[in-house]
Amino acid sequence: MTVHFAKMHAHGDDFVIFDMRGKANPITSEVARRLGDRYRAIGFNQLAVILDCDDAAAHLLFWNADGSMLDTCGSATRGVADMLMRESNRPCLVLRTNRGLVTCTRDLDQRVSVDMGTPFNWQDIPLTEELDTIALPLSGGPTACSMGNPHCTFFVENLESVNVAAIGPMIETNPLFRDKTNVHFVQVIDRGRIRLRIWERQQSALSA
Template identity: 75%
Template sequence: MHAHGDDFVVIDMRGKIDLITSEVARRLGDRNRGIGFNQLAVILDCDDAAARLRFWNPNGSVLDTCGSATRGVADMLMREANSSTIVLRTNRGLLTCTRESEQCVSVDMGRPLLHWQDIPLTEEVDTNALSLPGSPTACSMGNPHCTFFVEELASVDVATIGPKIENHPLFGNKTNVHFVEVVDRSHIRLRIWERGGGIPLGSGSCSCGAVVGGIRRGLLDDTVEVQCDGGPVKVHWDGVGSVFLTGPVEAVFCGTVAV
């Protein structure tokens, strides 16, 4: 499946033994020898929600949340249950998803974590203006995010700067890196270096992290269209409560793979 070009593989392991390991995730994530994805979502049985989701990066590392894949799984399971709403459990907690239209799904991504220890950072700093060149913001949406605001997005060398920031000693668990050009108070352009993944066409959780940073800086209103390379999503945050991510999802193909 994909969401504005942010592609992910969904494996349904409900009622089965979970066979997905770091090695299996790496093999499946290889775009030349496997399937290829930005994230892998594994659907597991759950006692207090419709399903529990576990997420993997293509390098075999685990992540706690993925907004695009969560919406994709929600789309699948809502169709299965003939329902317009569903609750899924991730390491981020219980996330409520709602169908907005035939191909459009919204997810309550929970409150952003803004304290330096919760992101986590390795030292106490102002998370609204980090002590790095460019004074980026930082937050966590379950995964760490670092957001730079730039005048001209086209001039940013994402492939060079991104991995340097991802691996900076300030970020104990590494970080996603965003580069944002503010078009107006309700519209931004976003390019991303994804922790453990490289440059994607889009990312739901990164879109959320970028908007949170812009609202904290006073640059954005509470509802923002985020234009990624792969297309737009909408993010809403009132500055206090949950962040809501809304956008299209689409199934591309189904199949069976030997692991």
């Protein structure tokens, strides 16, 4: 069976998109895991499958490179939205994810954004115990949230001084995070700009 796909990149994140509208979906956790191998297959941080949907432009399913599923992925959703907007010549559309409906828009500079909704509560991140997610009891006082996959964010004064490759995996596997976590390091430049580096859970350090 031959299946076509698109490979996209966004701020150091890479993802693969399969458009299976009107077709049987061949992607399973095992298939996703095999395709995620960067040495013997395509390789990606996330895989997205576009499916038919009755109440939105499409229904998206997402997998990590290890074959596990996640409810949503902002970068991959923006990539799919860009494809479908070009296809339909529309500046706005709604997509369904396993987290719910999300609205995608294209601005005058042709940039695509996704309204990911309100972050989940602590038990849905998920954390192993109830904590103040604005300031976790970890060195550096990071915050935690989930938009369908877990995130832990450190705000730092100087991004260049952060050893992402050393700190990232320690936070990723911290017992507070039941399903591990992505780790973000953010330097605020001004009210309209930030610098960001990301350690992807079960992936490698990324820069943006």
